[in-house]
Amino acid sequence: MFSRVHKPASSTTLKAIQLSGWLLSAACLVNGAAWANLGASPLVIEAQANRGQVKAVLNVINSGDTLLRARVYTEPFTYSRDRGFQTIPSDSSYLGSYIQFSPRELIVPPRSSRRVRMVAQLAPSLANGEYRAVIFTEALNEATDTIGRKVGIITRVGTTVYVRKGDTAPNLVVDRASFNAKQKHLELFVKNIGNASVRPMVRWSLKQANKVFWSGELAPTAIIALGDRNLALAVSEKDPSPLLPGNYQLSGQLLWGEDNAQTVPFSVDFIVPAK
Incomplete structure (x- = not known):
């Protein structure tokens, strides 16, 4: 699908703000459970759509000593008044339906990272405004504790994506x-x-x-x-x-x-x- 890594032109304002590692779901460490070494960068992407399209690159990071299998997918999210970040069943501003990944599943060698290319193509019929989703990078390896026992933990890291179409501004x-x-x-x-x-x-x-x-x-x-x-x-x-x-x-x-x-x-x- 992709022949090269896209470098956004000045007409597509793309800001990738890397924050210091907040995990958006279940804990990564239980008695030293594996796959606390999963990471993603950036953790926030903000972009202005150019002709309805935005391209970006997500880096999946494996800082551990074992081969990592992972997948990427999207969910709707919001920030509630008191609880902060949370996923929700549905949202009228959900961006996930318009996002494609390459690849969607990947293998990352130890102490290295791999790129996942993202394209968001907004439908022409969509009204002007902001569309958003959280991209979860989830480890597919079975988590184990320090003595090799399997533990039922899903390890994932979230990247929040905001794509704006037309004139938008906070107030x-x-x-x-x-x-x-x-x-x-x-x-x-x-x-x-x-x-x-x-x-x-x-x-x-x-x-x-x-x-x-x-x-x-x-x-x-x-x-x-x-x-x-x-x-x-x-x-x-x-x-x-x-x-x-x-x-x-x-x-x-x-x-x-x-x-x-x-x-x-x-x-x-x-x-x-x-x-």
Whole structure:
């Protein structure tokens, strides 16, 4: 199907953001179970369709000492308000029906990697907007523990893919803030009323009567198009005690894009009630 590795032209904006190894499904290690050495890169792909088409390359990595058999496939996914990433049965923005892989199943020698080429061809009848899927790379070898016993573990790594057709953009609105006394963190509720997903980082500070109590940063966190998230802002480990009852102000910026060029400032008041 493919005669060469595609290098996207400037007319097809393709950003492959490699993150530091979050596994999206069942645990890889149970008593030292095998196939914790499965990896994939990149773990996030964002692309603007050019004439309805996007091409990309997924690298399947075997960092172990044993031959790895693997396959790739897609599922619908979302980011829920509180639980974060999760696969779902269906989604009107599901991209998987338009993706082809070459190869779909592969063998990766020890301490090496192999490329899987992906083509997403959107139907002309599709409305403008964002289409997405998670590509799972799953080990087909039977997992074993340290003494060779078979264990019923499915090991897979997920790459989230966002393909945009036509004009799309995120539009973030900070709705409210609160303090979760049980989890001992601040919560910032953010809505994305735009038609493109986004991964903003948060720079924030907490004040009372212009006195700064805490400040910090939250690493980029996905907020799905037309979705919302409760962003957990960790307080200082040096002062993990609950806030005293009173009025507080949480302010800062949401930042994303190249060099964090896109920003949304926010300032929200909230009350910590008396027990």
